[in-house]
Amino acid sequence: MQDRLLLLRQLRAQRITRIWLVTSGLVLLGLALAGGSMRLAQASGGNLFSADLFYEVMSVHGSGMVVVGLMAGAGVLWYLVSNEIELSVTVNRIVFLLTLSGLVMIVLAVMVFGYSSAWTFLYPLPENPGSGIATAAIGAAAYLIGLALAVVGFLLWCLDFLRAALKRCGSLQRLLGFYVFGSAGHGHSGENDPTTTNPSLIAGTVCAILGLSACVIGSLIVVLMLTSLVFPSLTLNALVAKNMIYFTGHTLANLQIYVAAGIAYSVLPLYTKRPWRLSRALVAGWLATLAIVMLAFFHHLYQDFAQPEAVQWVGNVVSYAAAIPPMTVTIYGGLVLVWRSGIRWSAAPLFTLMAMAGWAIGGFGAVIDSTISLNQLFHNTLWVPAHFHTYMALGVMFFLIGATYHVIPKLTGRQMKENVGRRAAALMAFGGYGLVLCWYISGSMSAPRRYFYPLSGTEVLAWVGVACAAVALTGAVMVCYDLVDVFLTSPHYNLPKLAPSSELAPSEV
Amino acid sequence: MHHFAHWLWVVAGAIVGYQFRDLVTLPGRTLVAWAGLFAAFSWHLPPLLSWAETNQGAHIFAHVTLLVGGGAMGWALPQLSGARKGALFIAANVVMWPIVLAELANAFVYPSYPGQATAAGIAELGAMPLAWLVLAFWGPLRRGLARPGATNAVQALLAVAALVGWVLPF
Numbered sequence: 001m002q003d004r005l006l007l008l009r010q011l012r013a014q015r016i017t018r019i020w021l022v023t024s025g026l027v028l029l030g031l032a033l034a035g036g037s038m039r040l041a042q043a044s045g046g047n048l049f050s051a052d053l054f055y056e057v058m059s060v061h062g063s064g065m066v067v068v069g070l071m072a073g074a075g076v077l078w079y080l081v082s083n084e085i086e087l088s089v090t091v092n093r094i095v096f097l098l099t100l101s102g103l104v105m106i107v108l109a110v111m112v113f114g115y116s117s118a119w120t121f122l123y124p125l126p127e128n129p130g131s132g133i134a135t136a137a138i139g140a141a142a143y144l145i146g147l148a149l150a151v152v153g154f155l156l157w158c159l160d161f162l163r164a165a166l167k168r169c170g171s172l173q174r175l176l177g178f179y180v181f182g183s184a185g186h187g188h189s190g191e192n193d194p195t196t197t198n199p200s201l202i203a204g205t206v207c208a209i210l211g212l213s214a215c216v217i218g219s220l221i222v223v224l225m226l227t228s229l230v231f232p233s234l235t236l237n238a239l240v241a242k243n244m245i246y247f248t249g250h251t252l253a254n255l256q257i258y259v260a261a262g263i264a265y266s267v268l269p270l271y272t273k274r275p276w277r278l279s280r281a282l283v284a285g286w287l288a289t290l291a292i293v294m295l296a297f298f299h300h301l302y303q304d305f306a307q308p309e310a311v312q313w314v315g316n317v318v319s320y321a322a323a324i325p326p327m328t329v330t331i332y333g334g335l336v337l338v339w340r341s342g343i344r345w346s347a348a349p350l351f352t353l354m355a356m357a358g359w360a361i362g363g364f365g366a367v368i369d370s371t372i373s374l375n376q377l378f379h380n381t382l383w384v385p386a387h388f389h390t391y392m393a394l395g396v397m398f399f400l401i402g403a404t405y406h407v408i409p410k411l412t413g414r415q416m417k418e419n420v421g422r423r424a425a426a427l428m429a430f431g432g433y434g435l436v437l438c439w440y441i442s443g444s445m446s447a448p449r450r451y452f453y454p455l456s457g458t459e460v461l462a463w464v465g466v467a468c469a470a471v472a473l474t475g476a477v478m479v480c481y482d483l484v485d486v487f488l489t490s491p492h493y494n495l496p497k498l499a500p501s502s503e504l505a506p507s508e509v
Numbered sequence: 510m511h512h513f514a515h516w517l518w519v520v521a522g523a524i525v526g527y528q529f530r531d532l533v534t535l536p537g538r539t540l541v542a543w544a545g546l547f548a549a550f551s552w553h554l555p556p557l558l559s560w561a562e563t564n565q566g567a568h569i570f571a572h573v574t575l576l577v578g579g580g581a582m583g584w585a586l587p588q589l590s591g592a593r594k595g596a597l598f599i600a601a602n603v604v605m606w607p608i609v610l611a612e613l614a615n616a617f618v619y620p621s622y623p624g625q626a627t628a629a630g631i632a633e634l635g636a637m638p639l640a641w642l643v644l645a646f647w648g649p650l651r652r653g654l655a656r657p658g659a660t661n662a663v664q665a666l667l668a669v670a671a672l673v674g675w676v677l678p679f
Binding site for chain 1: 590
């Protein structure tokens with residue numbers, strides 16, 4: 001009976017993960033194509049489509065990528081740790097529905113009601129856009145509701161993760177691995193102890209705690225702005241609103257890479273045949289991330305003179321400091337794990353390692369931009385999309401694709417084509433780095449971001465960027481085609497092998 | 510200074526409550542701990558904050574609530590399971606953020622204590638990462654503070670700071 005229940009749970013977990021993967025893959029590809037068309041419109045000097053449509057596409061592309069990138073990562077991490085902690089399949093289904101309906105609302109807000117104020121919906125911009133669109137208020141309301149649905153979805157994911165993980169480890173200190181600081185492991189009785197944590201659980205917990213704070217504040221500001229839309233006499237403090245929006249936006253965008261790190265901890269050791277051990281450095285790194293990463297968002301507000309000067313310095317120092325834990329723990333740790341391991345470079349570890357490169361390079365670009373004196377030059381230039389596309393498109397997406405190659409055989413019983421994966425990796429790396437290089441150069445020439453026309457002198461770079469984007473998108477299409485092909489040709493479930501009862505994880509018994 | 514005293518009142522209450530953890534045995538410690546947390550935070554929200562600023566009676570009542578809220582947590586927390594303590598700690602961390610952001614942007618006004626909101630926000634910004642470090646190194650810290658001399662000194666320091674913060678006019 002117990003075995004049957006376990007089997008049923010595993011099948012339900014498989015099914016919802018399959019839905020997450022195929023939906024996310026198709027939506028991400030669609031959003032990437034939208035981004036490519038935006039670049040083409042810009043390079044063509046405004047001949048492809050109108051400025052209004054440009055900003056609408058930009059709003060969908062930016063908001064959608066952050067939402068789907070985060071939630072797809074959360075969905076994959078959920079599957080990878082679901083054998084270790086008793087996560088709720090029902091909650092995961094609700095999270096999926098909330099995310100999907102949120103996305104649909106955002107697309108409706110943009111495409112039907114002409115919302116085009118991007119994810120940085122600074123008060124009171126959404127309801128008072130410069131374009132004077134008649135449906136601006138409805139568009140803003142629909143966008144905010146869509147965003148709220150997605151944020152509440154992630155909030156539920158965070159709560160469920162923390163519930164299940166705390167249940168397994170018994171306390172927050174054990175869950176975060178603080179016992180490694182004790183001389184005798186602070187009650188740690190070895191790896192057979194069912195309350196022992198692991199790197200993926202620590203990463204997931206940190207993401208859930210940070211995500212919870214971001215989602216609460218995100219929900220709060222959305223509710224306040226919606227109230228202000230309905231009752232215009234209610235005015236908000238614009239500086240508080242901006243702090244809240246950037247706190248949420250920066251943290252949720254940043255969390256994508258931390259969720260992806262949790263995925264890498266589960267995936268990479270299986271290919272290097274070496275465990276990713278819990279160490280003091282790893283626990284200290286994640287503790288530092290937990291303690292300071294939320295303070296980094298202040299670097300978005302350097303130009304806000306009304307902000308207390310002290311927090312501008314906090315933003316600068318913390319942005320520097322926040323780069324150290326991933327560099328020393330995850331990226332260096334990943335390289336050490338691979339070094340002379342005799343790894344076979346199949347698509348999963350290849351994409352994972354390339355993702356770490358994207359994280360390091362894009363992170364470095366971000367640290368440069370977070371320097372107050374340099375931010376005076378780079379603020380709102382193409383340098384900004386350059387660095388975040390480096391660690392989002394060439395970091396987060398690569399982590400997700402690597403994880404997809406890893407989990408597909410478990411979900412479907414079939415392999416994705418390795419040769420397609422390796423070719424796609426080459427195309428996406430070549431095209432992706434070419435594209436961001438064009439942006440880095442254009443940004444250093446002060447070309448503004450979110451601008452319909454290329455800056456005089458950067459037209460050639462804009463066209464080179466479009467060509468590189470086309471190459472990268474070709475790789476993305478190849479991966480997506482292969483993914484859909486596997487799903488269409490595989491059975492609707494992959495019966496997992498049941499472990500003997502004595503070997504079942506405690507959370508599953 | 511006055512704003513910091515608010516938190517010190519919570520700590521002072523917690524110290525008192527902790528002394529009664531075994532002496533008073535009542536059910537519902539989880540509920541009491543969450544109620545204590547709510548009591549400690551509620552006076553930092555705009556409607557109650559404004560009321561406490563304009564009404565002396567409400568102000569005194571607010572201080573009593575902070576003390577009692579701290580006391581409730583001090584009494585209830587030691588007996589809670591690790592997971593429940595963890596949930597409370599995370600909740601406190603999450604709830605602090607909106608307060609800190611509002612204080613930083615000077616959205617909360619303390620008419621009697623001008624300029625304190627921003628300073629309080631910055632101080633709390635420093636305190637929040639510190640809280641995680643305390644949690645991480647709670648074992649060694651607890652061993653250090655378990656010595657009678659150390660524990661008496663810290664408690665006396667907190668009590669004096671709470672009183673000074675309440676009395677000082679800035």
